[in-house]
Amino acid sequence: MVDALAEIHRVLAPGGTLVDARPDSRVPAYAERRKPRGFQRFGVVKTSRLELANDRASDRAITRVVRDGLFKRRRAGRFWHRVPFSDLAELRKYLSEHLRFVHRAEWVVDGATRRRHSKDQFVLRRAVRYELLEALRSPRNSSPARRD
C-alpha cells in the first residue's frame, strides 16, 4: 500500500489532494426496519476480522506516508449511508455473501418480532469515513518508502 501511495504522490501536483474514503470498520453497521416515519433497529452487524486487519493496514500505510512527508492530513470525517433491501431475507442473504461483514447480525429484537416484520423493507446503515490529504512538494525523508 505504501508504494501505491508513493506512486499517487508522484502523479499528484504539489498541493494536490488525495481523498481516501472507505467503510468505517471502527463502528458497527446496523440492520434497520423501515417504518412509515424513521427506522427501527433490528440488529448490529460487525466487520469481519479479515477486513478489520485490512483497514488497520490501510491506516498504517497512510500514517507512514504522512510521517515520510509525502502528504499532510487536511480534514477527516464520517457519514452514514443506507443500503436498501426488499425484505429481511434479502438483507440476510447479503450478509451471508458479503466478505466485509460477519455473516450474522446480532439481533436486538426477538424472533417473533423478526418474523412479524420479515416482509418489511430493511436497510443496512453503515458508516463511511474519509480523509483529505495534501500532497507535499518533497518528502522530508529522502529514503524510499518501505513496502508494507
Place this chain on the structure above:
Amino acid sequence: MSRIAWDSPGDLGRHVPAQSSTLRPRPHDELREWGGSALVSGKRVLDLGCGDGRLALGVAALATKVDGIDPDPEAIAAARRNARKAGVRNVRFAAGAAQRLPYPDAAFDLVILSWTL
C-alpha cells in the same frame, strides 16, 4: 458529522443487484461530504480503483478531465460502456495497477481512493 447519505426514497425496497457500486453512496453525496463541488471543479481528477466508473462519471461534469484506472479489465469495459451511454467525453478509463500508474508526474490535481485502499 453524522448525516445520512440517502438515495432517493424510491430506491428503498428495490432489489439490490450484485454489482458493488450500487451498494455505495451516490457520487454527489460522497462529494458533498468531502467538501463539495469546489474539490473537483476545474480539476484534473484520477479515480483510482474506479470499477465500473460510478464515481468518475459522477464527477466528470465538474472536472476538466477525469481518468479512471482499475486492475479489472471487465470493470474497465463496463466503465467505458457506461461513459458511452452517458455521453461523457472528458473521461478516459484504463486497466492498470496503483503501484505503476501510466501517467506523468504531477498530472492530477485530485486523486480519489473511494473504497479502494
